[in-house]
Amino acid sequence: MIEETIIRALCAAFAALGFGAVSNPSRRSLPFIMVLAAVGYALRYQLMQTLGFDIATATLAASLLMGFGSLWLGGRIRCPMTTLYIPALLPFVPGMYAYKAVFSIILFMQNINAPAEAFLHLNDFFLNIIVTVTVILCMTVGASLPMFIFSRRAKSLTRRTANKKTIFRG
Amino acid sequence: MYQSAKLKETTGFIADYAAVLLGAGVHCTRVLRNSRRICEAYGLELTMTIFASNIILTLSDPEQDEICTEVVHIRQIPVSFELNAELSALSWKVFDNKLNIAQVKEEYSQIMQKPRMNNWLVTLLVSVANACFCRLFGGDLGSMGLVFVSTFAGYLLLRFIKKLGIDHSLAVILVSFFSSFTCLGLASLPVLAGQVNVTVAVATSVLFMVPGVPLITGVIDMFENHVLIGFARLMRAILIVLCLAVGLSISMVIFRGSLLL
Known part of the structure; x- marks a missing residue:
């Protein structure tokens, strides 16, 4: 179990690095993106496998941890939280469920004259689309929550001067 | 303090800045916050309406009672987290160090010219x-x-x-x-x-x-x-x-x- 968790955490780290690379991240943020993805994915996997959490709740907990992590790390390397947690969250995007939902629609349309078969595909569609939407909502809410709780700190992560006491009203 | 030409120049810069940020995949609140921060450094007030492919923004100078409005297309550029980080840092630099618009534009063009990953x-x-x-x-x-x-x-x-x-x-x-x-x-x-x-x-x-x-x-x-x-x-x-x-x-x-x- 531990070995599998470590392998999956490493895979998530490299997946975040690669998918993040498409979006041109800062060089200094790359190691932190990998760490956030690895820790988040390991937590999600452990919660699902050990404690029996469902995918949405486990994603919420993992992304919350990643949100706090990006708030802490963002201050150290002067990067906005979103530039750290968005690429780190990319391995969590339920792409497989999303396009299984699309396939279910196509298969439903192909079997529209066979109600029993069509009903199965309709069932698949709802299952996949509900998982997709719920997971995307949970990961976004979880990672963004620290931004709302510590909004003043989150707004000034890229500030380079020591004059952080000046409050910006925006 | 502001002549119309100067206000127009600042409005043009903010319009371009916001269009680039939105094109680079930055969420709206950050774009608004960064743009307002720069405007505040120059004593200006900003109102911005963001649509899916355009931005309408108005900068007003309360001291001179002048306003300037611009409509700009959101730039179709690839998502860039580096632009997000660097342009946010630039807004703080303007706010803290009171850079003039020429200095800001120079730094902005340096950031925009940074090469993407190989x-x-x-x-x-x-x-x-x-x-x-x-x-x-x-x-x-x-x-x-x-x-x-x-x-x-x-x-x-x-x-x-x-x-x-x-x-x-x-x-x-x-x-x-x-x-x-x-x-x-x-x-x-x-x-x-x-x-x-x-x-x-x-x-x-x-x-x-x-x-x-x-x-x-x-x-x-x-x-x-x-x-x-x-x-x-x-x-x-x-x-x-x-x-x-x-x-x-x-x-x-x-x-x-x-x-x-």
Whole structure:
């Protein structure tokens, strides 16, 4: 179990690095993106496998941890939280469920004259689309929550001067 | 303090700055906050309306009782987290050090000229990432290898298609078809037949094009009350997922005569 968790955490780290690379991240943020993805994915996997959490709740907990992590790390390397947690969250995007939902629609349309078969595909569609939407909502809410709780700190992560006491009203 | 020409110049800069940030995939609240911060440094007030492809902004100078309005297209540029970080830092620099508009423009153009990550390195990293993604979905080493090769080939094609300036949705259909076709083709070679988990490999071979960034920023925008642009971003992402499925369906029908994996 531990070995599998470590392998999956490493895979998530490299997946975040690669998918993040498409979006041109800062060089200094790359190691932190990998760490956030690895820790988040390991937590999600452990919660699902050990404690029996469902995918949405486990994603919420993992992304919350990643949100706090990006708030802490963002201050150290002067990067906005979103530039750290968005690429780190990319391995969590339920792409497989999303396009299984699309396939279910196509298969439903192909079997529209066979109600029993069509009903199965309709069932698949709802299952996949509900998982997709719920997971995307949970990961976004979880990672963004620290931004709302510590909004003043989150707004000034890229500030380079020591004059952080000046409050910006925006 | 401000002559009309100066106010116009500042408005033009803020319009360009906001258009670049939005094009680079930054969520609306940050764009508004950064732009307002720069305006505040010059004693100006900013009002901005953001649509899916345009921005309307008005800068007003309360001291001189002058206003200037500009409508600008959101730039169609690739998502860039580096621009997000550097342009946010620039807004703080203007606010803290009171840089004049000429200095700001110079720093801005330096940031804009920074080169993106090397294309070959990105292609390699994306291929490794998708192979790792395959492992997360339960793929074995053989299927990871298949996904690596098909992603590499698909991403090369995507780069080529983008150079030709073909519409992005059409590009996604073509690349999705090509990647999954390559994966299915390799899996049917006698050497690999029955040795790899083809189902997971084929399903994962197109996932590198799932638009994760607009999906996440779209939801953030919705939560932060920018429903219009949030919805537009989500719809664009859903359209890309549909295109992915279409491309994959074509290769599935050619190879297996059915859509079932």
